[in-house]
Amino acid sequence: MPLPAMVFPVSDGRQSRLLLEQLVAFDTVSRTSNLSLVAFIRDYLDELGVPSQLVYNDAGSKANLWATIGPDDCGGIVLSGHTDVVPVDGQAWTFPPFKLTESDGKLYGRGSADMKGFLACVLAAVPTFLAMPLRIPVHLAFSYDEEVGCLGVRSLIEHIKKQAHPPVACIVGEPTELKPIVGHKGKLAMRCHVRGAPCHSAYAPKGVNAIEYASQLIVKLTAMGIELRNKPSDHRFDPPFTTVQTGTISGGNALNIVPAECRFDWEVRTLPGVDGEQICNELKHYAYQEVEPLMRAVQADTGIHFEPLQNYPGLLLDQNDSLAKFIALLARSSDFSTVAFGTEGGLFHQAGIPTVICGPGSMAQGHKPDEFIEITQLRECDAMLSHLASGLSSEEVLKKVLMC
Ligand SMILES: [Zn+2]
Structure with a gap:
């Protein structure tokens, strides 16, 4: 089924790019604290009138962030991403790893693909989510310590389980070149x-x-x-x-x-x-x-x-699942496949939240020196999130596709 026409023009990518520049500038290698980055995101959301909750680790040195945009009387779609990045030690970088640098249509920096690019697009889409008459909410679930064993997201999922209305689905925005991925080991x-x-x-x-x-x-x-x-x-x-x-x-x-x-x-x-x-x-x-x-x-x-x-745990969602079809529609790709790398998706799925992996950039660049994301990937992710806002504002789409 077609999605309703979008109310907002697709972004030119300027806002997501600016946010990516700001996110990359925080050195959030897993061994360091992510609190300054989390404070930046919390302030950004505060300014837009979106309250957020922080779920700290035992030492209080790192935090997950949880925020809900839209109605609070039903569960919504989780947009999930991790705030930590892998180290740059011993890697030969041509570009400064913590200063986003453009060259040849690509944005270079640690985490640009894995996965601050997705976080930037999600944050850039918040004003659109706020402006649309969302029938079900969008939840932001940003974790710490993914790169060292999906550690932080476990307490975040416990926090999510305590919500009055549990989410109906989850999109983990790990870099898949915006192809919907339905499984990993x-x-x-x-x-x-x-x-x-x-x-x-x-x-x-x-x-x-x-x-x-x-x-x-x-x-x-x-x-x-x-x-x-x-x-x-x-x-x-x-x-x-x-x-x-x-x-x-x-x-x-x-x-x-x-x-x-x-x-x-x-x-x-x-x-x-x-x-x-x-x-x-x-x-x-x-x-x-x-x-x-x-x-x-x-x-x-x-x-x-x-x-x-x-x-x-592993992840496997039936490609005929309504969520998988919905994400394919948003991403304009029905190239359902699996990936070799693991994600937090298995834990969301295990918690009873149907999950698809779909995000901008490619894991071919993840964890490497001179990690980059194509600027076109940011734009396409912006478009996907605008489509999501439209879809979640349409009763017809929700009934037919998400059955809620
Ligand atoms: Zn990742």
């Missing part, structure tokens, strides 16, 4: 610490070799990965099955000492619906039942310990 990452017992290597059997016992666990993981290939596959994902891999390992001090410590980091990338915890428990079971007793038979104070690093 989940991820569970763990660090495994193996504590052995050292001794002179000439008496190796009297010690507990942490590297060798860690190797047994890694061999087990490899075997589990091979088994997972034989489970039902889903060809919407590449590779079409759940994968397991060990990424780093360290341990030992010298060849003539039986190593006392070894640790390795491993991850499982799950198809949506596959429980990463269950796979983790299989390894833990093997570690505690098969491997640890062998170690403790030699020396009692040895053992294996698992430390969680990251855990977020």
Whole structure:
């Protein structure tokens, strides 16, 4: 169905670009506080008469921001984005990373694509949302610490769940070149610490070799990965099955000492619906039942310990879902696909809020030196959000497309 004609002309991108310049100037690498950026956004919204709520971390050094525009007697559409960016350390930047620089139709700066470009477009659209007779509200959900394991958004989702009227849908504006993305894999990452017992290597059997016992666990993981290939596959994902891999390992001090410590980091990338915890428990079971007793038979104070690093669920929305169709209409693209990178979308989806990933820019530029966003992508995102404002103001659209 066609969307009603837009009341407002599509922006020329000046406002979103100006806001992007301001957002990029805040160094919000995940290890630093995002409070000054959040204060900037809160002040911007205040000036427009939009109240916002902050959900802080335990230390009070970072905050999520939540704001609602439109009626408060029903749930609306969440526009979700993260305020943190990845570090620039060790990267060879031609452009200053925290000063937005235009060159050749592109805007360079850390976070321009991932994902301050979307935040800028959303903020630029607020006056349009305010001016339109929205039938259901737009919610802004801006998080911290996405880049280090989707940490901040968890308390934000708890905050959202307490709202009198829970949202009906969510758009996560990670860079997809404005193609609606309906799925990604989940991820569970763990660090495994193996504590052995050292001794002179000439008496190796009297010690507990942490590297060798860690190797047994890694061999087990490899075997589990091979088994997972034989489970039902889903060809919407590449590779079409759940994968397991060990990424780093360290341990030992010298060849003539039986190593006392070894640790390795491993991850499982799950198809949506596959429980990463269950796979983790299989390894833990093997570690505690098969491997640890062998170690403790030699020396009692040895053992294996698992430390969680990251855990977020996968996302998969049926492309025939009314939300998916609605976003496709807004984005003028029905190229439904999946992406390899993870997002906060899995957590929104898990909380019962149907979610699509759709935002400006490309992840091909994300996390890299000289990250950029095409100016045309900002304009197209501005247009998408104007269409959203029109759609949410139309009873017909809401009834037919969002069924609310
Ligand atoms: Zn991102």
